[in-house]
Amino acid sequence: MNKDYFPKEIAIYQAVIELFEEGADINSLTVSEITARAGIGKGTAYEYFSGKEEMIAKAFFYNGEMFCRQLYEGICQEKDLYGKINFVLLMIEQQVSRANCIFRLIHIMAGNTSLSGWIKELMQQRKLFGEMPAEDVIRKVLHDELKDRAMPSEEKMTYLVLSIYSKCFCYGMLLKEGKYMDAEKKGAMRELVNRGICREIEEILASS
Amino acid sequence: MNKDYFPKEIAIYQAVIELFEEGADINSLTVSEITARAGIGKGTAYEYFSGKEEMIAKAFFYNGEMFCRQLYEGICQEKDLYGKINFVLLMIEQQVSRANCIFRLIHIMAGNTSLSGWIKELMQQRKLFGEMPAEDVIRKVLHDELKDRAMPSEEKMTYLVLSIYSKCFCYGMLLKEGKYMDAEKKGAMRELVNRGICREIEEILASS
Amino acid sequence: MNKDYFPKEIAIYQAVIELFEEGADINSLTVSEITARAGIGKGTAYEYFSGKEEMIAKAFFYNGEMFCRQLYEGICQEKDLYGKINFVLLMIEQQVSRANCIFRLIHIMAGNTSLSGWIKELMQQRKLFGEMPAEDVIRKVLHDELKDRAMPSEEKMTYLVLSIYSKCFCYGMLLKEGKYMDAEKKGAMRELVNRGICREIEEILASS
Amino acid sequence: MNKDYFPKEIAIYQAVIELFEEGADINSLTVSEITARAGIGKGTAYEYFSGKEEMIAKAFFYNGEMFCRQLYEGICQEKDLYGKINFVLLMIEQQVSRANCIFRLIHIMAGNTSLSGWIKELMQQRKLFGEMPAEDVIRKVLHDELKDRAMPSEEKMTYLVLSIYSKCFCYGMLLKEGKYMDAEKKGAMRELVNRGICREIEEILASS
DNA sequence: TATGAATGAGAATTCATTCAT
DNA sequence: AATGAATGAATTCTCATTCAT
Numbered sequence: 001m002n003k004d005y006f007p008k009e010i011a012i013y014q015a016v017i018e019l020f021e022e023g024a025d026i027n028s029l030t031v032s033e034i035t036a037r038a039g040i041g042k043g044t045a046y047e048y049f050s051g052k053e054e055m056i057a058k059a060f061f062y063n064g065e066m067f068c069r070q071l072y073e074g075i076c077q078e079k080d081l082y083g084k085i086n087f088v089l090l091m092i093e094q095q096v097s098r099a100n101c102i103f104r105l106i107h108i109m110a111g112n113t114s115l116s117g118w119i120k121e122l123m124q125q126r127k128l129f130g131e132m133p134a135e136d137v138i139r140k141v142l143h144d145e146l147k148d149r150a151m152p153s154e155e156k157m158t159y160l161v162l163s164i165y166s167k168c169f170c171y172g173m174l175l176k177e178g179k180y181m182d183a184e185k186k187g188a189m190r191e192l193v194n195r196g197i198c199r200e201i202e203e204i205l206a207s208s
Numbered sequence: 209m210n211k212d213y214f215p216k217e218i219a220i221y222q223a224v225i226e227l228f229e230e231g232a233d234i235n236s237l238t239v240s241e242i243t244a245r246a247g248i249g250k251g252t253a254y255e256y257f258s259g260k261e262e263m264i265a266k267a268f269f270y271n272g273e274m275f276c277r278q279l280y281e282g283i284c285q286e287k288d289l290y291g292k293i294n295f296v297l298l299m300i301e302q303q304v305s306r307a308n309c310i311f312r313l314i315h316i317m318a319g320n321t322s323l324s325g326w327i328k329e330l331m332q333q334r335k336l337f338g339e340m341p342a343e344d345v346i347r348k349v350l351h352d353e354l355k356d357r358a359m360p361s362e363e364k365m366t367y368l369v370l371s372i373y374s375k376c377f378c379y380g381m382l383l384k385e386g387k388y389m390d391a392e393k394k395g396a397m398r399e400l401v402n403r404g405i406c407r408e409i410e411e412i413l414a415s416s
Numbered sequence: 417m418n419k420d421y422f423p424k425e426i427a428i429y430q431a432v433i434e435l436f437e438e439g440a441d442i443n444s445l446t447v448s449e450i451t452a453r454a455g456i457g458k459g460t461a462y463e464y465f466s467g468k469e470e471m472i473a474k475a476f477f478y479n480g481e482m483f484c485r486q487l488y489e490g491i492c493q494e495k496d497l498y499g500k501i502n503f504v505l506l507m508i509e510q511q512v513s514r515a516n517c518i519f520r521l522i523h524i525m526a527g528n529t530s531l532s533g534w535i536k537e538l539m540q541q542r543k544l545f546g547e548m549p550a551e552d553v554i555r556k557v558l559h560d561e562l563k564d565r566a567m568p569s570e571e572k573m574t575y576l577v578l579s580i581y582s583k584c585f586c587y588g589m590l591l592k593e594g595k596y597m598d599a600e601k602k603g604a605m606r607e608l609v610n611r612g613i614c615r616e617i618e619e620i621l622a623s624s
Numbered sequence: 625m626n627k628d629y630f631p632k633e634i635a636i637y638q639a640v641i642e643l644f645e646e647g648a649d650i651n652s653l654t655v656s657e658i659t660a661r662a663g664i665g666k667g668t669a670y671e672y673f674s675g676k677e678e679m680i681a682k683a684f685f686y687n688g689e690m691f692c693r694q695l696y697e698g699i700c701q702e703k704d705l706y707g708k709i710n711f712v713l714l715m716i717e718q719q720v721s722r723a724n725c726i727f728r729l730i731h732i733m734a735g736n737t738s739l740s741g742w743i744k745e746l747m748q749q750r751k752l753f754g755e756m757p758a759e760d761v762i763r764k765v766l767h768d769e770l771k772d773r774a775m776p777s778e779e780k781m782t783y784l785v786l787s788i789y790s791k792c793f794c795y796g797m798l799l800k801e802g803k804y805m806d807a808e809k810k811g812a813m814r815e816l817v818n819r820g821i822c823r824e825i826e827e828i829l830a831s832s
Numbered sequence: 833t834a835t836g837a838a839t840g841a842g843a844a845t846t847c848a849t850t851c852a853t
Numbered sequence: 854a855a856t857g858a859a860t861g862a863a864t865t866c867t868c869a870t871t872c873a874t
Contacts, residue, residue: 008834027235031869041835043871052869155393159382159400166378170370185363192367196408203407216859239844249860251846260844424855443651447848457856459850468848571809575816578794586790590783601779608783615827616820632838655865665839670866 005062009048011038016059029056067095072137081145081201085164085194092172093186138164142201152204160204164197213270217256219246224267237264275303280345289353289409293402300380301394346372350409360412368412375405421478425464427454432475445472483511488553497561497617501610508588509602554580558617568620576620583613629686633672635662640683653680691719696761705769705825709788709818716796717810762788766825776828784828788821 005013015038019029031052035042049055071091078084139161146152152160171193175186213221223246227237239260243250257263279299286292346369354360360368379401383394421429431454435445447468451458465471487507494500554577562568568576587609591602629637639662643653655676659666673679695715702708763785770776776784795817799810 030867042837042869043835044833046870047833155397159378159397162378162382163375163404166374166381167371170374170377174366174370188363189367192364193370196367196371199411200404238842250844250862251860252858254845255858446846458848458858459856460854462849463854571812572816574798575813575820578798578817579791579820582790582794583787585794586786589790590786605779605783608780612787612824619823654863666865667840667867668838671837676865 006048008040008044011040012045012055013059013062016056017063068137075141081198082194084141085197088168089171089190089193092168093175135161135165149205156204160201163200167193167197214256216248216252219248220253220263221267221270224264225271276345283349289406290402292349293405296376297379297398297401300376301383357413364412368409371408372405375401422464424456424460427456428461428471429475429478432472433479442472484553491557497614498610500557501613504584505587505606505609508584509591565621572620576617579616580613583609630672632664632668635664636669636679637683637686640680641687650680692761699765705822706818708765709821712792713795713814713817716792717799759785759789773829780828784825787824791817791821
């Protein structure tokens with residue numbers, strides 16, 4: 001499950017993420033910058049990657065993996081659904097205020113950057129290894145949660161997953177817009193979103 | 209309200225959108241490609257724009273504006289809330305199957321491409337002229353819809369907009385994933401989403 | 417003798433000189449700049465000149481002509497040799513402090529800019545019309561001055577012209593270096609140079 | 625004293641000088657031409673220089689340095705003043721008939737090309753390292769020559785240096801004009817100039 | 833294995849010149 | 854005659870990738 005990473009490989013990943021967090025624009029990231037930051041020679045990077053594109057795509061993927069793992073572990077600690085969702089929203093808040101890399105990962109995937117080709121390919125490969133992209137985390141949690149209740153149809157399940165996903169995502173966007181930055185209001189909004197998600201789940205379950 | 213566009217300016221915008229719809233990657237769009245497609249000389253583009261970045265950013269903005277205008281006008285034709293929402297979802301279907309430019313616009317804005325700088329700047333300027341980004345369309349429709357009922361608090365209003373927005377977004381993502389492509393299933397899903405939105409609005413209003 | 421200039425032609429000449437005096441670099445002068453400054457349309461310039469090169473070269477030539485004419489007329493007012501030379505040195509001072517266009521003209525001619533090709537061609541043509549480049553002014557003055565004394569050999573005459581020319585040039589360079597800027601010292605130096613020139617003339621005449 | 629030059633740096637310098645000697649116009653020299661002639665890749669030039677301007681300016685400076693060094697060494701071989709000056713004039717003849725790069729260097733400096741900015745900056749830096757521009761060579765030779773005689777005032781010294789300088793310079797210009805190309809006449813003129821310079825030095829010394 | 837100097841294809845941009853109005 | 858919008862050839866410079874050490 002835990003793919004082995006070479007140290008220099010990780011150095012590259014971290015360099016990319018760091019530069020990105022510092023506000024660099026994906027398109028103008030250069031191999032020189034990346035390798036310089038990673039503290040390795042420019043040529044060395046080509047021992048591990050076929051090109052710039054792969055470096056960046058894999059870096060984001062690596063980052064996403066780490067995020068999702070952390071997310072899943074955190075969720076498992078929480079007892080009830082409300083707590084779980086709250087944890088997710090708090091993680092999002094943290095991401096937004098820090099660097100919002102997964103956010104951007106999502107965007108890159110949706111747009112058709114040449115990067116997104118790479119990322120989609122990675123997606124396919126990794127699925128086999130049991131890794132968990134954000135969407136899968138939600139699905140898994142729902143499964144665990146509902147395992148002793150009537151499971152809704154696959155169709156409704158897909159809708160539910162995406163609905164939750166998009167609410168979380170939109171919550172992140174709301175935060176990005178800079179509104180509700182003071183803790184109190186942020187808390188209130190988080191609760192509204194959380195209750196909305198819970199209600200939706202209940203409704204879907206009820207309708208099954 | 210209706211900014212005057214120079215013919216060559218529009219030619220550029222359309223060229224960018226066309227190329228994008230044909231699957232081009234934003235970053236690798238070249239000025240040569242754009243102007244060739246627009247049917248004008250390379251130099252001419254520089255009479256109207258300060259550089260490539262501006263061309264692309266404004267093209268997306270132009271496209272977004274057109275979409276939102278069309279959206280708002282269509283919504284106004286519809287009598288009831290269900291009809292209005294249905295219209296929005298149909299527009300999304302159309303976009304997704306065609307080119308999903310606004311979808312990508314959203315993503316570009318969330319990421320930090322150098323483009324997004326431009327776009328944000330444009331946003332500020334245009335707000336003054338009463339243009340309407342997607343979010344504002346939703347807010348405006350809600351306002352019109354609720355004007356003779358008790359208006360919820362600003363906070364709840366924001367949440368409601370976010371929630372509707374996210375549901376629409378979610379619907380688009382569902383379509384993008386390629387599931388529900390046959391008309392029947394698509395219709396069923398559309399109804400599911402629509403009812404979900406209506407219910408949510410009712411609940412918020414009831415709780416006020 | 418007095419070639420007729422079209423008003424727009426002169427406008428171009430003056431625009432070039434002005435821009436040059438303001439410190440513009442010859443090579444980066446653009447036609448747009450020149451015509452904008454001249455207050456005429458870009459296309460109009462091409463009614464009078466075959467291209468940018470011609471505009472600039474002729475502008476300098478025009479400027480040089482004006483300078484030489486002014487120089488010659490001033491010299492003719494003066495009675496004795498000392499006075500004449502003094503007048504030349506004063507004109508140089510003025511040029512240096514203002515814009516030193518002829519100075520640069522000389523340099524352009526010595527270097528092989530594509531401009532210099534033009535200028536040399538102009539030189540040939542104008543000679544026929546009796547115009548007077550700096551060197552010729554000196555020669556002419558010497559001729560006038562010496563007409564009732566024994567004329568030295570052509571060789572010595574050439575050397576004499578060269579020698580005087582170089583002293584004037586040298587004086588200009590001294591001023592350019594920014595030393596001797598206060599009036600008193602400038603006056604002293606001017607006298608030093610003047611006496612040097614007079615002595616040299618006397619010596620050559622004596623040796624003949 | 626002898627700055628280290630990278631081989632590719634020198635290749636660039638020589639390429640620039642060669643092209644110039646072949647009659648190329650400074651302004652229309654392109655980076656492609658230069659690097660092609662230098663036998664290196666276009667990109668490589670940018671590893672050593674910040675841009676075209678720097679390449680050309682430094683090339684001339686390099687050339688000037690070489691010339692001055694050669695000049696100074698040659699002068700030191702000569703015993704008496706007349707011999708020294710003769711050597712200078714012969715070097716000038718050689719330069720003029722070959723390529724007259726330093727001549728043009730001087731002109732570039734006097735005009736306000738964007739190159740001249742660079743060159744002036746280089747001047748400042750190099751002075752510190754004891755390099756010798758043409759003017760300094762003259763001054764140094766005079767110092768050596770006069771060390772056991774009464775040294776004239778700094779003011780007169782400056783005048784003397786510039787006067788000699790401008791005579792040499794004008795001699796070069798005379799040759800450039802293509803007169804006196806046959807050896808005999810050239811020799812006669814050279815002697816005239818030489819004697820003129822010697823006389824001037826004597827006079828200044830006598831007047832001190 | 834690691835490196836970084838060298839490379840050159842390719843991109844953005846400029847600007848002299850033309851020509852329809 | 855006067856104009857300036859349109860043009861595209863030409864130029865500078867960047868940067869992913871290679872390869873000799």
